[in-house]
Amino acid sequence: MEPVTTLTAAAIANLAFQKFVEAGAGEMAKKFTTDAIAKIDDLRQKIVARLRGKTEKLDEALVKAEAGDRTVLETISKHLDVVMDDAPEFAAEIRAIAHEITLQQIQDNSSMNQTNYGGTNYQTKTGQDNTNFFGGTHNHGQK
Template sequence: MVGLITLAAAQAIANVAFRKFFESSVGKLGEKFTETGLKKIDELYQTIRKKLSGNPGANHTLADVEQGNQEALQRVAVYLLDVMQADANFATDVQKIADEINIHRVEDNSQLTQINKDHSTGYQTKTGDNNTNQFGNTIHYHGNPPQS
């Protein structure tokens, strides 16, 4: 039995299934998933596309997404939520494929870089997915620390 399906869950699934239409290059998607994961993403896309294509409104919205319209992705998620709530077997299949995709996500093995300046301040930086950055600052005092 499928648990409560939320719009957020449908959005997450739609984002994965239609991601290839928004990646700046196919290679970037390949950096984030194994070959099996990429095949599963395509399977998820085909499964959703087949199910939604019978609805004229959803079919039009799918075409918009496939043309790179990110705003239409929200509407696809609403259509997806509707069919997942109406068809428990479809919802189970889609969630299973999405779980399998997550298993085949490439682990982030990038390294954290630390730059030391004047032997007192260390900056740590790391760039992640979607240009998210982690930035840390460590100050090392040699002798007595300054008084506040």
């Protein structure tokens, strides 16, 4: 199977509303390219346009998701799954957009190193943006 056809309604809904349920645009910018963020907005708009007006409960869930409530994503994904089953063209369209977005995710290709000096071991992770994270491990032995 191609990756485009394996994207579930739940994965697509989570991706489409991620901007709202995460801490904010700053977190999105760390994970996705600018083009991907624009495609996420496009994906969300297509989903909302297709689902709006189906039921009052779903309309409330869409409003809550856009307000940052992640608990309603299950409701949205269940309805999206039904719509995707009923409209294969729509399903193919949003799966293709979601697939394009996932291809534009920013990968964390940094490495983690551990250096041992006597009783203290330091672990260092250097990221792409030259951000360094230092953590220490202290071993306590019995006397």
